[in-house]
Amino acid sequence: MTTDPLVIFTPSGKRGHFPVGTPVLTAARQLGVDLDSVCGGRGICSKCQITPSYGEFSKHGVTVAPDALSDWNSVEGRYDSIRGLKQGRRLGCQAQILRDVVIDVPAESQVHKQVVRKRAEVREITMNPSTRLYYVEVEEPDMHDPSGDLERLVTALRRDWALPALEADLGVLRNLQKALRKGDWKVTVAVHLGDAVFSPRIVAIWPGFYEGTIYGLAVDLGSTTIAAHLCDLRSGEVVASSGIMNPQIRFGEDLMSRVSYGMMNPTGSDEMTRAVREGMNALFVQIASEAQIDRDLIMDAVFVCNPVMHHLFLGIDAYELGQAPFALATSDALSLRALELDLNLHPAARVYILPCIAGHVGADAAAVALSEAPDKSEDLVLIVDVGTNAEILLGNREKVLACSSPTGPAFEGAQISSGQRAAPGAIEHVEIDPVSKLPRFKVIGSDIWSDEDGFADTIAQTGVTGICGSGIIEVIAEMRMAGIVDGPGLIGSADQTGSPNCFADGRTNSYLLYDGTAAGGPLITVTNTDVRQIQMAKAALYSGARLLMDKFGVDKVDRVVLAGAFGAHISPKHAMVLGMIPDAPLDKVTSAGNAAGTGARIALLNTDARREIETIVRQIHKIETAIEPRFQEHFVNASAIPNAVEPFPILNSIVTIPQINHNQGGDRGPRRRGRR
Numbered sequence: 001m002t003t004d005p006l007v008i009f010t011p012s013g014k015r016g017h018f019p020v021g022t023p024v025l026t027a028a029r030q031l032g033v034d035l036d037s038v039c040g041g042r043g044i045c046s047k048c049q050i051t052p053s054y055g056e057f058s059k060h061g062v063t064v065a066p067d068a069l070s071d072w073n074s075v076e077g078r079y080d081s082i083r084g085l086k087q088g089r090r091l092g093c094q095a096q097i098l099r100d101v102v103i104d105v106p107a108e109s110q111v112h113k114q115v116v117r118k119r120a121e122v123r124e125i126t127m128n129p130s131t132r133l134y135y136v137e138v139e140e141p142d143m144h145d146p147s148g149d150l151e152r153l154v155t156a157l158r159r160d161w162a163l164p165a166l167e168a169d170l171g172v173l174r175n176l177q178k179a180l181r182k183g184d185w186k187v188t189v190a191v192h193l194g195d196a197v198f199s200p201r202i203v204a205i206w207p208g209f210y211e212g213t214i215y216g217l218a219v220d221l222g223s224t225t226i227a228a229h230l231c232d233l234r235s236g237e238v239v240a241s242s243g244i245m246n247p248q249i250r251f252g253e254d255l256m257s258r259v260s261y262g263m264m265n266p267t268g269s270d271e272m273t274r275a276v277r278e279g280m281n282a283l284f285v286q287i288a289s290e291a292q293i294d295r296d297l298i299m300d301a302v303f304v305c306n307p308v309m310h311h312l313f314l315g316i317d318a319y320e321l322g323q324a325p326f327a328l329a330t331s332d333a334l335s336l337r338a339l340e341l342d343l344n345l346h347p348a349a350r351v352y353i354l355p356c357i358a359g360h361v362g363a364d365a366a367a368v369a370l371s372e373a374p375d376k377s378e379d380l381v382l383i384v385d386v387g388t389n390a391e392i393l394l395g396n397r398e399k400v401l402a403c404s405s406p407t408g409p410a411f412e413g414a415q416i417s418s419g420q421r422a423a424p425g426a427i428e429h430v431e432i433d434p435v436s437k438l439p440r441f442k443v444i445g446s447d448i449w450s451d452e453d454g455f456a457d458t459i460a461q462t463g464v465t466g467i468c469g470s471g472i473i474e475v476i477a478e479m480r481m482a483g484i485v486d487g488p489g490l491i492g493s494a495d496q497t498g499s500p501n502c503f504a505d506g507r508t509n510s511y512l513l514y515d516g517t518a519a520g521g522p523l524i525t526v527t528n529t530d531v532r533q534i535q536m537a538k539a540a541l542y543s544g545a546r547l548l549m550d551k552f553g554v555d556k557v558d559r560v561v562l563a564g565a566f567g568a569h570i571s572p573k574h575a576m577v578l579g580m581i582p583d584a585p586l587d588k589v590t591s592a593g594n595a596a597g598t599g600a601r602i603a604l605l606n607t608d609a610r611r612e613i614e615t616i617v618r619q620i621h622k623i624e625t626a627i628e629p630r631f632q633e634h635f636v637n638a639s640a641i642p643n644a645v646e647p648f649p650i651l652n653s654i655v656t657i658p659q660i661n662h663n664q665g666g667d668r669g670p671r672r673r674g675r676r
Helices: 024-031 074-082 149-161 170-182 247-251 255-264 268-291 307-314 363-372 469-481 528-552 572-578 595-605 607-619 629-638
Strands: 006-010 015-017 049-053 055-057 062-064 101-104 131-137 186-192 201-207 215-221 225-232 238-245 298-305 334-337 350-353 381-385 390-395 400-405 426-432 439-443 502-505 508-515 523-526 559-563 589-593
Touching (some): 015 024, 062 101, 149 201, 170 201, 186 298, 215 363, 215 595, 225 268, 238 247, 238 268, 255 307, 268 307, 298 307, 298 363, 298 595, 363 381, 363 390, 363 400, 363 589, 363 607, 381 528, 381 595, 390 528, 400 528, 426 469, 426 508, 439 469, 439 508, 469 508, 469 523, 508 528, 559 595
Parallel strands (some): 298 350
Antiparallel strands (some): 006 015, 049 101, 055 062, 131 186, 215 225, 225 238, 334 350, 381 390, 426 439, 502 508, 508 523
């Protein structure tokens, strides 16, 4: 019997089998994949552009052959000749499925654009940037003093600004004489003040007094998203913030999938490096356009990222990070030229990459430590940077411990039946009435609850499209408090729970959150598989935190800080009901927003902070969860909601969590059944 080809769409993770010859756009529509099309599949609008990925994908269990899709056709050729298609792109309405294939839907092809929620947090930062502007008046050349223009410029800078002997980039030398004469021997120069790698040097020059400014970028390169803050290097002001999806998602949603892709495909590592750099440059175009500035004015950049992203961004094979002892090529901070990384900024722009803490705790965790300063805390603080790979810090003035936990992409809405990334129309907040057991919700883009007047009007443009990470956390926690889900994570039947929204779904039950089918919308449910995915993710997160508490010799923490763009949108109560974080007073659970991005901004605007974090990371003690026997014990206990053994007394004084088990007794729900 011949099996139809398997099609897997990223970043949604939706998949299905389709007959040979099915257009990609048709498959996307049938699976509910968010792929745009305005012209009805005629190959005119180009909204349905997709990127097929080739090679071996061990996570998905497929190998994608070069002939997985039909050949380039005349419609695509005509469009490419007129408007141009990016390399590797196809039109989803024209490309037909011939074999198993993995297909990425880029952000610009999605109807409901991703909301990359990594805004700049308000923070006072001491200004001491690495690149500064200086105005100077230069002695004119003299037949009796035959020194060069550069030498006289350097002399003037030393005289007026006490700057050391400076070198100049070739680009400066090319413009130097014209600028001096046009400015009547008065010029403004941008000077990089030097670091452990680069000597102080002039990197740009303007004739006369330059009234503008120069800029720097603080970039948080995450597994799922890339976010950047464009900062004025004179004032420190954040003039624009923007973000995109990490294009590497098409090679695997989690880090180990990407490491595996690099191992299984000879050119895999290079492909991922190229993809992330292209994505980075696209982000820089976007943010410069938003701020209405020339990218040539961006002269400094600071990057933070986890170890796998660190290596792939630098063009280093991440193979060693996929196996014990998880050795980094280097853990030290790096100072580089932007050109070395193929970044389209000012030709002389410098790049600083924060140091990594260890093989699975990267520069992003170092940035969080710089931002939140657990080493200066009087009380014991647990800092959790929630993401596809969670970094966890626990410490005070006495010491700081760190570890990472592979939570996977479930918190981002991936691997969830109705899940999606944060975008307008996605359910982000949920409440379930404890009596009727019926839900109400809010979606991104509307401040009105679904059962309130005016809700339909506020979502007229977006509709209700799915459920994002914060929404799935809240709905499962609400289901647990309402007795719809039991401690082991089983959804009960309608009879067991008293909820008319519970219904039999195969061998288990599911919970109806929203039925939009009458209006052509989606049916949004929470399945028992969804609950399991969240259980595994939150158990990994809690186990890492609990392991650090063991190493610290404590059973409780004084306060919890949720960091990361996702962490900023998590309800502390629901996170604790779920058992994501240890028991603590709710007023002691706070959000630091995008702490990694804040740490990057601090390092961008204050070079003293760079030296500070380089010292701090050497003092942080790394715990490797993979070799700790108790991690697995904690993981098993934390798989229950909220926990099989931890008492959570503070939480239980605030909310009532039913002590029920839907898998016990009589006809109280779906039983384990043998093969029929």
